[in-house]
Amino acid sequence: MSTEVEVFDAELADDSVAVRPPAAAPGPRYLVTQHTMLGPGELPPLADARPAWTDDDFRLSAEDMAELGEPDLADNTIKNRDSTVRAFEAWCAAQKPPRLAHPCTTATYTSYGLHLIRRGKAGEFVPDSVGQYMSRIWNWQPVDYRPDPTRFKGRLRVWKKEWVKAGGEVERAAAVTIEYNVRIIAKIDESTNIGKRDAFLAALAYSNLHRESELADQLVKRVRVHDTGLWVHTATSKTDQTGKGSGRFIEDRPDLQLVRRARAWFGVLHELGADGPDDPLFRALTPGGKLVQYPSERKRGKKMRPGSLNERLQLLAERAGVPYIDGKKVSSHSWRAGPNTDLIEAGVSLAERNKAGRWADGSHTADTVYDRRHGVGTRDPLKKVPLYGGPANAAVAAARAEGEDHLPSGPAGTAGSPS
Known part of the structure; x- marks a missing residue:
């Protein structure tokens, strides 16, 4: 009989403790968000599922990189942004300890x-x-790291209200209305090439409510001259950055003589060999009336700078003795505010003015910002209320008196007195 004993390592367990079965293998994890929509029997996407991207899907060609390196903003916009950014970077660097400016x-x-x-x-x-x-600083930040501007904007609104209550007022350009524009053009010597350009510039700027950037970027082919007026196509504008464009016919009128002045300037461009369809409509001229020659590497090519057109229009106003109107300085925007103000006085609807001035549909800017009447203005809604004591009041009083004569007498001899 064998005396060998088999020994086991074991642990006594309480009968009341349930023995847990081995853990099951984890199932798939699904990705569900508030935007998930599933059809009958459809499962959500797996949490760890990723598109089958490869290294090539993240690469751009050298040609792509060169094109993306080109500026996609106007020169003036870039200049203003860079100046603002430099000031912000300097402030961040001066803090103790310094702060990171990009991304902030x-x-x-x-x-x-x-x-x-x-x-x-x-x-x-x-x-x-x-x-x-x-x-500008917010737009300069990387898209995925842009700061929350809510608290700053709240304080800015509070300050603006306080500023207005204390007498603060936004400085806006004067309105070159029709009488001022005619006066300005009348002082231009239209016998010279420069004068022909300037007269047409002032007439067109008013007639089409142009921004200076639109005038600077306008091309010869986008202005068609007819006997009765001009067809003007504005390819891009502040509210149309996609290039959809906006065209309108501008009827000629004796005070602005838009057709005559357009033909005179187009004649100058033809003589100078600068009337190709893709040539700029307005060109910089030497004192002798010849074309200014720009370096071949100039970003704007042959086009004048918007700021140069603004300076030119200001000079024309100064020569006519109206550098200021109603205490407001004349600028290129004056040729936009002026016609809009005239259109309001003439009863033209906001929708029509938005279309003429290329403001966005439904915008009220033409009413709230570009209505700049001279002096005390002429529009007072109280004028529609009849004068008390006038003819209308006398007629009403007579009718009442006649009606009271037919009413029975009340107590104390008062006709129709209520009890």
Whole structure:
């Protein structure tokens, strides 16, 4: 008989403790968000599922990179943005400890905005300027790291209300209405090439409510001259960056003589060999009336700078003795505000003015910003209320008196007195 004993390692367990079965293998994990929509029997996408991208899907060609390296903003916009960004970077570097400017945190963005507001309250800036500065900084930040501007904008709104209550007023350009534009054009010597250009510039700017950038970018082929007026196509504008374009017919009128002046300027362009369909409509001229020759590498090519057209229009107003109108300085925007103000006085609807001035559909800017009447204006709704004591009042009083004569007498001899 064998005496060997088999020994096992074991642990006594309480009968009341249930023995857990081995854990099952984890099942698939699904990705479900508030936007998930599933059809009958359809399963959500797996949480770890990824598109089958390869390294090539993330690569751009050298040609692509070169094209993306080209600026996609107007020169003036880039200049303003870079100036604002440099000021922000300098402020961040001067903090103790220094702050990161790009990408910046919401705290850094808000702190800088409050810093500008404090400087504005001291008289250095106006609220709208601070808003523009902070908008440029926000747009400069990487898309995925842009700060939350909510708190800054809240403080900016509060300051703007306080600023307005304290007498603050946004400086806006004067309105070159028709009487001022005719006066300005009358002072131009239209016997010269420069004069022919300037007269047409002032007439067209008013007639089509042009922005200076639209005038600077206009091409010869987009202006067609007819005996009765001009057809003008504006390819791009501030509210149309996609290039959809907007065209309208502008009827000629004796005070502006748009057709005659257009033909005179087109004749000059033809003589100078600058009337090709893709040539700029307005060209810089030497004092002798010849074309200014630009370097071949110039970004704008043959086109004048928008700022140059603004300076030219301001010079024309100064020569006519109206550099200021109603205490407001004349600028290129005056040729946009002026016709809009005239159209309002003539009873033209907002929808028609939005179309003529290429404002966005439904915009009220033409009413709230570009209505700049001279002096006290001429539109007072109270004028529609009849004068008390006038003919209408006398007729009503007579009718009432006649009616009372036919009423029975009340107590104390008062006709029709209520009890």
